[in-house]
Amino acid sequence: MMPLLTTKGLSRNFGGLRAVDGVDFALMPGEIRAVIGPNGAGKTTFVSLISGRIQPSSGMIVFDGADITNLPAYARVRLGIAYTFQITSVFANLTAYDNVALPVQRTLTDGRSKGAVHAGVMAALERTGLADRAHMPAGQLSYGHQRLLEVAMGLALKPRLLILDEPTQGLADSEIDNFIGLVREIAKSATVLLIEHNMPVVMQLADRITVFNAGKILAEGTPEQVRANAQVQDAYLGTTP
Amino acid sequence: MKEASPSKAYALHLGVIVLLFALSFVLPEYHHGLLARIMVLAVFAMGYNLLFGYVGLLSLGHAMFFSAGLYGAGLAVIHLGWSVPAAFAAGLACGALLALVIGLLALRTSGVAFMIVTMMFAQVFYLVILYLAAWTGGDQGLVVPQSARVLVLGDTSLGLTNPTVRYMSALVLFSIVLLVTLGIVRSRYGRVLVAIRENEERTKMLGYDIFSNKLAAVVVSGTICAASGAAYALLFGYVGSTFASVQYSILPLLWVLLGGAATTLGPLIGTLFMYYVVDVTSGYTSAYLLIVGIALILLVLFFPRGILGTIRQRWLGWLP
Ligand SMILES: Nc1ncnc2c1ncn2[C@@H]1O[C@H](COP(=O)(O)OP(=O)(O)OP(=O)(O)O)[C@@H](O)[C@H]1O
Ligand SMILES: [Mg+2]
Numbered sequence: 296m297m298p299l300l301t302t303k304g305l306s307r308n309f310g311g312l313r314a315v316d317g318v319d320f321a322l323m324p325g326e327i328r329a330v331i332g333p334n335g336a337g338k339t340t341f342v343s344l345i346s347g348r349i350q351p352s353s354g355m356i357v358f359d360g361a362d363i364t365n366l367p368a369y370a371r372v373r374l375g376i377a378y379t380f381q382i383t384s385v386f387a388n389l390t391a392y393d394n395v396a397l398p399v400q401r402t403l404t405d406g407r408s409k410g411a412v413h414a415g416v417m418a419a420l421e422r423t424g425l426a427d428r429a430h431m432p433a434g435q436l437s438y439g440h441q442r443l444l445e446v447a448m449g450l451a452l453k454p455r456l457l458i459l460d461e462p463t464q465g466l467a468d469s470e471i472d473n474f475i476g477l478v479r480e481i482a483k484s485a486t487v488l489l490i491e492h493n494m495p496v497v498m499q500l501a502d503r504i505t506v507f508n509a510g511k512i513l514a515e516g517t518p519e520q521v522r523a524n525a526q527v528q529d530a531y532l533g534t535t536p
Numbered sequence: 537m538k539e540a541s542p543s544k545a546y547a548l549h550l551g552v553i554v555l556l557f558a559l560s561f562v563l564p565e566y567h568h569g570l571l572a573r574i575m576v577l578a579v580f581a582m583g584y585n586l587l588f589g590y591v592g593l594l595s596l597g598h599a600m601f602f603s604a605g606l607y608g609a610g611l612a613v614i615h616l617g618w619s620v621p622a623a624f625a626a627g628l629a630c631g632a633l634l635a636l637v638i639g640l641l642a643l644r645t646s647g648v649a650f651m652i653v654t655m656m657f658a659q660v661f662y663l664v665i666l667y668l669a670a671w672t673g674g675d676q677g678l679v680v681p682q683s684a685r686v687l688v689l690g691d692t693s694l695g696l697t698n699p700t701v702r703y704m705s706a707l708v709l710f711s712i713v714l715l716v717t718l719g720i721v722r723s724r725y726g727r728v729l730v731a732i733r734e735n736e737e738r739t740k741m742l743g744y745d746i747f748s749n750k751l752a753a754v755v756v757s758g759t760i761c762a763a764s765g766a767a768y769a770l771l772f773g774y775v776g777s778t779f780a781s782v783q784y785s786i787l788p789l790l791w792v793l794l795g796g797a798a799t800t801l802g803p804l805i806g807t808l809f810m811y812y813v814v815d816v817t818s819g820y821t822s823a824y825l826l827i828v829g830i831a832l833i834l835l836v837l838f839f840p841r842g843i844l845g846t847i848r849q850r851w852l853g854w855l856p
Contacts, residue, residue: 348741372743380741386734397731398742400724412724452743 387434583760597658605765631762677776
């Protein structure tokens with residue numbers, strides 16, 4: 296099977312710092328891939344390169360067989376790469392409804408009916424459990440709900456690849472359980488690239504795990520393989536898994 | 537931007553149009569003439585508001601779009617002897633084309649740089665008008681002859697110098713632009729424009745091409761301002777370089793701030809308010825500009841969202 300996404304020698308420098316350093320990476324369609332690693336390992340920078348938010352210093356990105364390295368970010372979104380921000384970035388002054396209507400209306404190619412937007416918005420809000428807050432300004436939602444709104448916006452793009460950057464940060468335990476169910480459901484129709492610090496979430500969701508350290512891939516494998524990897528334990532998990 | 541109550545919003549806007557229509561029959565001559573002028577200039581303010589209020593792009597050069605319409609229409613009548621509708625269309629085309637070119641260049645910048653770049657382009661436009669004095673009349677300007685300001689519709693010909701015809705023409709233009717603006721801001725495109733104002737980075741990551749959406753907004757805004765300028769030339773019969781000066785780039789900003797940025801009716805209210813404050817105070821004192829200045833400062837201090845913006849915030853959340 297052909298990978299959905301590959302990177303070759305992908306690098307990004309910030310001044311003298313090699314935040315992402317020659318990363319070769321491949322992602323199969325349909326999988327849930329977790330990316331873990333210590334703070335500052337380059338995870339956010341890596342997915343930002345994929346989404347086109349920042350430009351690589353060198354290297355190449357291939358999505359669905361096409362070289363997208365030089366494509367602007369909005370065009371990558373149109374190809375099906377959706378990105379949810381690590382630092383919550385919703386439209387604070389717009390209602391939750393309008394926040395989701397923006398991605399929904401963009402993906403509607405057929406018909407101009409108001410009904411289609413409305414149905415799409417409510418579906419995305421219901422999947423994330425925000426339907427009863429549709430008409431609240433996003434800035435007045437609790438932090439956890441804003442994180443979910445981010446996910447709803449990503450969902451509404453009907454992505455082929457959904458990148459989630461620490462989506463459970465700030466969620467309560469009960470919300471995390473719902474969230475795990477939500478990601479499983481999303482994964483039925485999309486490939487998921489999940490940056491996550493919460494190890495129980497990673498272990499439950501991930502088909503495979505990629506471990507980043509100092510801008511490089513330190514290890515990659517199934518959750519069991521990664522858990523057993525001594526280097527990973529040194530770098531990240533601590534000595535007692 | 538809420539989904540609710542579209543009919544309420546449309547009813548309010550139609551009500552305003554009906555009210556302006558009715559006023560034509562009751563206003564004394566002086567105010568009748570003034571209101572016609574205010575409606576034409578409110579169109580200028582509405583065009584400005586689309587870009588400043590909804591997209592959040594602060595231009596200090598919109599006088600060039602107004603005067604592109606003004607000169608485009610005026611010179612077409614004076615030098616080419618075009619009919620009123622053709623001259624109006626020429627004004628619109630000049631404004632649209634200019635806005636496209638300026639947009640392509642100025643949108644490479646943002647924030648303060650955008651303000652400065654638009655101001656510089658407007659200054660160049662102003663100097664070109666002065667330089668081409670042989671055609672434009674330089675700083676004297678030109679009078680559009682009364683004989684040419686006649687709108688021929690089938691068998692009837694309407695002299696645009698007639699106060700009622702002038703008032704009604706201004707009202708028709710105002711109403712069309714008001715309803716078009718309302719339609720735009722309630723549309724999907726309007727939602728994208730507000731999204732760009734609120735969070736450009738996020739809007740981009742939802743798959744929107746920021747540059748082309750902004751460019752379209754500049755062109756629509758410039759064309760509306762040109763419509764105002766073209767109407768001004770044809771209805772009031774004067775084409776002058778003052779309208780291209782920096783003062784006329786700042787006025788629409790003041791009108792919009794006063795009435796309420798990003799409200800559809802704010803531009804009318806701001807223009808109306810400013811004209812009448814000037815009118816009333818200049819009757820009492822020659823230092824009326826001082827009073828106007830103080831009134832503006834007080835408004836900005838206590839009603840930073842403008843008149844309608846404050847009303848919307850406190851009482852009428854559904855106002856578009
Ligand atoms: N825009 C930037 N300018 C300069 N340095 C940056 C920039 N963005 C990231 N960095 C640096 O690059 C390195 C990698 O940062 P990145 O945000 O990708 O890490 P991360 O793995 O996502 O960390 P975290 O788990 O804390 O989110 C860090 O040292 C960071 O300080
Ligand atoms: Mg990060």
